[in-house]
Structure formats: C-alpha cells, structure tokens
Amino acid sequence: MYEPKIIGFLCNWCSYRGADTAGMARMKYPPNVKIIRVPCSGRISPELVLRCFREGADGVMVLGCHIGDCHYANGNHRTAKRMAILRQLLEYNGIEAQRLCVDWVSAAEGEKFATLIASFTEQVRQLAPFVEIMQ
C-alpha cells in the first residue's frame, strides 16, 4: 500500500467553498489531496496538469462549478472541452485516464467533495505509482 500524491485544482467560487463546507461539517476524507485554489477551473491548462504528473503527482483533480453555474458564465465549458481531450491524450500516451479526475462540486456539496476525494484516492491507489510506470 502506498500513499498516492494527488494535486487538486479547486475553483474559488464553488469547489473551494465546497471543501470549506466539508471542513466546517467536520467530514473526514483522506489527506492525500494537496489543494490549490484557482480563480476558475477554466484556468487549468493541460500544461499545468502534465507538469503535475512530471513533478511526480500520482493523480490530478480538477474541480469546478457545475455546468451553467460558472461564476464567469462559461469558464467551465472550456474545462469540460479541454479535459475531455486531455483524458484521451493521456490514454494515447499510455497513462491511465483514471489518474485525471474532472468533476463539478458546488459550494453546498461538502459531502460530495468528501466522497469524491475518498473514491478518487482509492482509485489512484489501485494504480502503480506514477514515477514507477514512467521509468
């Protein structure tokens, strides 16, 4: 059993508040996710995700507002498009797409946030450490 290192990009308006909600409700979730707050999930370029992997992350989470709820009207439409393509591209490069989690968490969904982190950590734990498969 190894402890996977996971980077979580959380949008300031929904997912980061969702994480706050989970915290305020004293919900328990694994400590593997290192959270980085970003203005919008549309800010997350594929380069950032790939650099995370290159630096040794085992998984990357990109969480944003639900489609239609974006603070910037359509920022997460871009996330939805580019992350869908990036997942395919990871597959084509022999990297499991399960390492990249893209989901939508609103400010009220503290429970969804906690379960999502728990399930994603388990999902990544099933795979080999990223640095090992890249050797």
Added chain:
Amino acid sequence: MSERLTALRETIRQILPQVDGVIGLKTGPAGIVAPYLFKPGHPEMLDSLALWPKEPVPDTLKIIQKAYPNARLAIVCRGCEERGVVEMFKHAQVSLENLTLIGLQCVQEEALFCRCAKPYTVHARVTVGSPIAGVPDPLTEAFAAKSQAEKLAFWKEQFQHCIKCYGCRNICPQCFCNVCALEDEKWVETGRLPLPNPSLYHIIRAMHMTAKCVACRECEETCPAGIPLAIHFRLVARDVKEMFHYETGAVIEQKPPQLLTLEEGDYERSGLP
C-alpha cells in the same frame, strides 16, 4: 503524373493574367522543389513547375498576404493544403478574399505515402486531376489496437529519438502563435530533451493541435528522427469529430470548438461525469 502537370500548367497559364501571382511549387536550379510565386510577366517560369514533394504552401500564402494585403492571388493546393488555408482563415491568419484556390487532386501513390483519408479538395472551384477516395492509415490503426503498456512503451521508444529541434512546430501551418507554450521554461526546459516521460513537449503540442491539425503530415515529413507524430493528431481529430462534430477544413463557416461554449449534446459525448 505528367498529364496532371501539363493540365496544372495550362490552368495556371489561364488564371495568371487575372491575378497578381500564383503560388505553386517550382524546381530550383539544384533540383530542389520549393514554393514559388509565379507572376503574370514571366509565364516561361511555368516550365519548371513541380508537383512533388509537397511543401507547406499555406505558410507561404500567409507571408505574402502579410506583406501585400491587397494582392489578388491564386494558390495551388492539395486537399490537406486547402484544409490548412481554411483553418488559417478561421484563425485570422490568411484572407480568402481575392484568393483563388486551384485544387490539385492527389494520385493513389501520394495518398498511400501520406496515409491520407482525404486526398481531394472540396472548396476549390478550379480543380486539376480527378479526385480519388481516401486510404486507411495502418500505422494509426495498429497503434490504436495496442494495450496501455504497449502504448507507453511505444512512445518511450519513439520519443527517445527526439532531439527537440522544434522542426515539427516550425513547419506546421497551424502553429502561428507569437508566444509559444513550447518555449516557456515552465513546461519545456531549455537545454533538456523532452524526456523524462511524460513528454510534455509532444503532449502539449498534440493538445494545442486539437481541432486545428489538418492531417497534412508535414511534421512527420520534416522530423529528422522519423517519429510518427501524426498518430497523436489523427486519434485526437477522431475524438473531436465524435465529441464536438468538428472536422478541420470541412466547412468554412463552422467555427472551431475551442472558440465556442458547449453546444447541445457536446457535454454528454465528452465522457465526463
């Protein structure tokens, strides 16, 4: 081959008086084929008109249009080059005003060489040669059938040869950003080869070519290490077609998906939760 050359020469000769220049390929003094601007005053230059090997003529068009925005031009383009011109037009790199497209249809050998699915032009009103059907791409098919570990091993082996010469980016008619992500120290370090895996250089380039790559295979042709780069682009192009119903160069009015918000059904097809 030679019939097509004669027909093309005749077509250009007819168009030449109506325009300021025709961009085509010409055999130089040392036998090297390169893009050339045939001008109305010098029809004798057409004697050294050439067809093959293909060169990125959309780029030449862009350079000439930048210098002479009002010039009436014509361009000899194959299917892929026509798609390139159309995509560059969508991204405001070339103008289709005052431009005549002369469609040159590829022959079977050329299509097989390029593993081309669309070796014919669709928008050009003046065409030379008869269109043929596309051929399958055995390399991409074989790659798509591989398992996860095999794919990883395949690219590890291929990218080992990469010398990061930036040739694939430089020759690409769709790579026109003034500031390139591949020159950013944050993603691609200077003085280091694209290893270690994952190869950020190649994945970022493939990502940036989403819904832009016109499958002209210039990158593969120019690569000194012979890396089959088109595999990435063709697989992604297939996904873009499935998810966003977008094909590069097919419809001039259709905007590329990255410039727009999600359309009806796009999200459902993207496979996200």
